[in-house]
Structures are given as C-alpha cells and as structure tokens.
Amino acid sequence: MHWLALQWPQPDDALAADLPTPEALAWWALGFTPRVAWVEEALLLEVSDCERLWGGRRALLQRIWQSNPAPDLLQQAQAATSLAALARLRLQVAGHAPPAAVDGLPLHTLSAARPHLGVLARLGCRSWGQLDALPRTGLARRFGPALGHALDVACGRAPDVHAWVVAPERFVQALELPQRADSAPALLWSTRRLLTSLQYWLAARQQGVLALELAWSFDQRRLNGQALPPRQAIELRTAEPVQRMEHIQRLLAERLARTPLLAPARAIRLRTLETAPWQAATRSFLPEDQPRGDPLHRHVERVGARLGAGALRTPVPQADHRPECRQRWQAAEQALPGRGVGPGRNAEAAPSVPACVPGPLDPAWLLRPPQPLAQQQGRPVHQGRRLRLIAGPRRIESGWWSGAVADDGPEPPVARDYFIAQGAAAELLWVYRERPTSASAAGTGAGDRQADAPRWFLHGLYA
Structure with missing residues (x-):
C-alpha cells in the first residue's frame, strides 16, 4: 500500500481564504482514488489500487x-x-526532516501516544522503535489497548480502517460572504469558490450539470419601507452536461448583470437541480476534427443569458400549405438538443410533424403581409405596368379547418390561385389572385371586396 498525506492551511488561516472548503478538497481527491479520508488535520489518500489506471x-x-x-x-x-505518512507530514510542517525508517519517528507524531508523552519519556521511550520494543502486555495494562493497536496500524501489522469520504447524491453548499455584496460582480466573486467545489463534486460523481440554482439571502427584512423576500435566486440550464465551470461562470456573469439585487446579500447558496452522466469527448489527432471556438449551444446560451431568453429566435418548419404559415419562431434555447427531455423538464414534448416541402417554383423571399396590386382589364399592375403571367395557376385552398395563429395574429383560411409573373424590367414576381370563396386577404380587410372583381396580391420575390 502507498499513502499520501496532504495538508493545507487551516480554515481560520488568512492564506486559506481562497481555498475550497475541506469537504470540496476531499471531493477533489476522490477524482484520483476512492479511498480518501480526513484524519485530524490531514487528508489521506491510498493510491496503490489505482496507480495503474493513471x-x-x-x-x-x-x-x-x-x-x-x-x-x-x-x-x-x-x-x-x-x-506513518501522517507522522512524516507533521515533521515536515514543523520544519524537521523525517527519518528514513519508521522506527526513528518521534513519539509526538503518533496521535495515540500524545496523552502519555511524559510517562513514556521517563521510561526512556522517545521514538516509535523504542515504544515497539516494550512488552505489549505491560503496555496495554499501563496505557490501554489503543496505543498498542495504533502502533500496529502505523507499522503495517494491522489494517488501516478509516471513515472514507463519499460524495453526496446532490450538491448543496452555502457560503457566508466576508462582507455584504451589493452588486453583481461582488456576488460573482464569492460564487467562484462554490463553483470550484461544484466542479470537484461533479468529477467525483462522474456527472455533468444540466441545471443549477444560485440563491442569496439578505441581511435585512425591509428596505425603504418595503418587505423583502427571504432570498433571491436565479436558475441556469444548459443543453449538454457541463463539468468545467468556465461556461457556467460566464452564464452566471451575464445573468447577474441583468438581475438587480433587491438588497445587499450576506450569504449565497449553490445547488444542482439536474445532472447527467458525464461522457468525455473523444479526442482525435486529425486537424479537421479539432474544435475551434465554442460550440453552437454555448453561444446560444451565452447570448440568451445576456439579452434575455426570447431575444434569440430560430425558425421551426410547420406542416401547412399556406406559404405564410410554413414556419413559426421560437426561442433558440428551446431548439437546442436535450431541451424538453429529462427530469424536471417537459417530458411530454409535442410530436414532431413533418413540414410541407416548398414547391420547386416557390420564391425564396415572401412579403409579409402581401401587397395588394392594382388591376387593368383584370390583369395585375406593378409599378404602373401590367404584369405578364408566364406560369400558373397553382391553386391553394387551405386553413379553413385549423384556425391557425401566426406571429401577427390569427391566420384566416385562404383560397388563392398563384402565378409567376414578369415585370417591365424582366424581374420575376410571385402573385396570387383571390378566389371568390376566400374569406379575406392576408393582412387586409374584406369589407370592401367586390364579389365580381377578385383582387391580386404580390406575395413573393425571386432572386
């Protein structure tokens, strides 16, 4: 067996102000070996069973x-x-060079011998070897069995038994702020210590975080005559499991910059809402497989945190024969992979509906709303000149059963005949003629329509 004894400054030491908590330090060690234990002032790691893996x-x-x-x-x-590792560590902290053999270690480095150092010194015992040379029966009768058992464990004659550290199922940590935080940067500075602990916990549990909550409590109950809630919180979600905290820290900075603090905060708490098993990315030696920049989902999440959840939108195809209803817009974060899946999310997501495939003669650019066209002898007129119809008609009659609602309001049913028309400058236009059975034209009123004069509209442009 091979043991490591590690010691950092104590929590009350000024040098340890920026260190993770002792609990987080144990989670950090669990990323290397499952046999980790706090023994008095040192963190002990047994690494012989996992050396080959590293x-x-x-x-x-x-x-x-x-x-x-x-x-x-x-x-x-x-x-x-x-x-023995703990005894050597204590000598190094005291500034003394530890001896090569275990028998030469001084007795004060063995915790079980410290209450009896005066008596043992009068007996001439000042090292582990001198104590081990005493008769075990008399030693147990004089000092109790604990001293002899500790000496057997230290010399390898008895097994090492410790209370091993186990990472909890869920991460929840709170931190008292060194001083009241009245701004987002001050709150974020104190949150970094909790984020470091979260990263160690995720590595120990082999998990990646999908959702977390940062909450802060206030030092007062009322401010300017108004009652304050007990705490204020923000929630973050990511499209893919995250184990390193750089992306989470950027998202927190953007969200905190947009979240006004109701009052100065005195304590913060970070907890995970959802995690998933962590799968490290497969490394490739090919240059074209090396990632460059942030993935798309991280860019979308960062822009959404900076400008708001609905500021960045993406089109979603729809199954509809009406050209203006073939897509709708939704928040880009909702279109990321993994959204709507998993505990705490919308498990009953709407089934995907195949979108209508545009026709080969449909234009790439639609006008919204369609522009009404004047008529001369029943032919559409654009920019003062009559259009020449070169293809069509293509009849569309749809929407009367659904009552679909678009971004600008309800979409009425349509009954149209579409044509490809050519203008005076040889440009190609997509126009349609309302059929008499149509209830209304898109974007226009129908009260002034004459039944014997169907109206014409410009709906699309060709590149």
Missing part, C-alpha cells in the same frame, strides 16, 4: 500536484501506512 505512481503523483488547488501552500508526505 499510468504508474509517478504519473499519478504528477497529476495530483498539477491539479492541486494551492500548489504553494500544500504540504505532503508519503509512506506505506496512513499513520
């Missing part, structure tokens, strides 16, 4: 030192047993 002991130790939250503040020691 490419050997040297590669594992190098990875641990590189990912250490505070490289300049960490004190570490190694040994074959947990108590």
Whole structure:
C-alpha cells in the first residue's frame, strides 16, 4: 500500500481564504482514488489500487500536484501506512526532516501516544522503535489497548480502517460572504469558490450539470419601507452536461448583470437541480476534427443569458400549405438538443410533424403581409405596368379547418390561385389572385371586396 498525506492551511488561516472548503478538497481527491479520508488535520489518500489506471505512481503523483488547488501552500508526505505518512507530514510542517525508517519517528507524531508523552519519556521511550520494543502486555495494562493497536496500524501489522469520504447524491453548499455584496460582480466573486467545489463534486460523481440554482439571502427584512423576500435566486440550464465551470461562470456573469439585487446579500447558496452522466469527448489527432471556438449551444446560451431568453429566435418548419404559415419562431434555447427531455423538464414534448416541402417554383423571399396590386382589364399592375403571367395557376385552398395563429395574429383560411409573373424590367414576381370563396386577404380587410372583381396580391420575390 502507498499513502499520501496532504495538508493545507487551516480554515481560520488568512492564506486559506481562497481555498475550497475541506469537504470540496476531499471531493477533489476522490477524482484520483476512492479511498480518501480526513484524519485530524490531514487528508489521506491510498493510491496503490489505482496507480495503474493513471499510468504508474509517478504519473499519478504528477497529476495530483498539477491539479492541486494551492500548489504553494500544500504540504505532503508519503509512506506505506496512513499513520506513518501522517507522522512524516507533521515533521515536515514543523520544519524537521523525517527519518528514513519508521522506527526513528518521534513519539509526538503518533496521535495515540500524545496523552502519555511524559510517562513514556521517563521510561526512556522517545521514538516509535523504542515504544515497539516494550512488552505489549505491560503496555496495554499501563496505557490501554489503543496505543498498542495504533502502533500496529502505523507499522503495517494491522489494517488501516478509516471513515472514507463519499460524495453526496446532490450538491448543496452555502457560503457566508466576508462582507455584504451589493452588486453583481461582488456576488460573482464569492460564487467562484462554490463553483470550484461544484466542479470537484461533479468529477467525483462522474456527472455533468444540466441545471443549477444560485440563491442569496439578505441581511435585512425591509428596505425603504418595503418587505423583502427571504432570498433571491436565479436558475441556469444548459443543453449538454457541463463539468468545467468556465461556461457556467460566464452564464452566471451575464445573468447577474441583468438581475438587480433587491438588497445587499450576506450569504449565497449553490445547488444542482439536474445532472447527467458525464461522457468525455473523444479526442482525435486529425486537424479537421479539432474544435475551434465554442460550440453552437454555448453561444446560444451565452447570448440568451445576456439579452434575455426570447431575444434569440430560430425558425421551426410547420406542416401547412399556406406559404405564410410554413414556419413559426421560437426561442433558440428551446431548439437546442436535450431541451424538453429529462427530469424536471417537459417530458411530454409535442410530436414532431413533418413540414410541407416548398414547391420547386416557390420564391425564396415572401412579403409579409402581401401587397395588394392594382388591376387593368383584370390583369395585375406593378409599378404602373401590367404584369405578364408566364406560369400558373397553382391553386391553394387551405386553413379553413385549423384556425391557425401566426406571429401577427390569427391566420384566416385562404383560397388563392398563384402565378409567376414578369415585370417591365424582366424581374420575376410571385402573385396570387383571390378566389371568390376566400374569406379575406392576408393582412387586409374584406369589407370592401367586390364579389365580381377578385383582387391580386404580390406575395413573393425571386432572386
């Protein structure tokens, strides 16, 4: 077996103000080995069972030192047993060089011997080897069985048994702010410590976060004569599981910049609402497979957090024969993969409906609303000249059963004959003639329509 003993500054030390909490440090260690335990002031890791997975002991130790939250503040020691590693660590923290053999370790580095140091010193015992040389029966009668058992564990004659750290099922952490935060940047600065803890928890659980909530409580109940709620919160959702916090931090910065604080905050709390199993991206050595920039869903989420949920929209095809009803607009975040799926989301998503395929002669640009055209002898007129109909008619009669609603209001049923017309400058236009059975023209009133004079409309332009 091979044990590592790690020690950072204590929580009350000024140097530890920016460090994660002790609980988060244990989650960080769980990313390397499942056998992690806090023993007094040190974090102990047993790494012999997982060295092969990391490419050997040297590669594992190098990875641990590189990912250490505070490289300049960490004190570490190694040994074959947990108590021996802890004893070597205590000597290094005190500024003494530990001996090569376990027998030469001083007694004050063994926790079980500390209450009896005075008596043992009068007996001439000042090291682990001298204590181990005493008769075990008399040692147990004089000092109790705990001292002898601790010595057996430290020398490898008894198994190491500790309360192993286990990451909880859900992440919830709160933090008292060092001073009241009255602005979004001040709140975000304190949130980074919780985000670091969240990243360690996700790595320990092999999960990625899909939704989380940041809440902050106030230091007062009333402000300017108005009652305040107990807390204020914002919720973030991502299209794909996220384990690194750079993207989450950018989203929080955008949301907090748009969220006015009701009062100065005194404490914050971060909790996960939804997580999913983490699958790391497959690496490729081909240059064309290397990602460049942020993925599309991250760009959409960042713009949505900055401008609002409905500021960025995307078209959605619809199954409708009316040209103006073949698409609708929705928030771009709702069109991202994974939205509407999973716990806490809309599990009963609307079934996908195949969209109507545009005809081969349909134009690429539609006018909304269609523009009415004048007539000369029953022929449409555009820009003072009569149009020449070169293709058509194509009859569309639809919408009378659905009562569809478009972005600008309800869409009436239509009965039209579409033509491709040519103007004076040889431009191609898409026009239609209302049939007498039509209830109304798109975007125009129908009260002044004459039954014997069907109206003409310009509906599309060809490139």
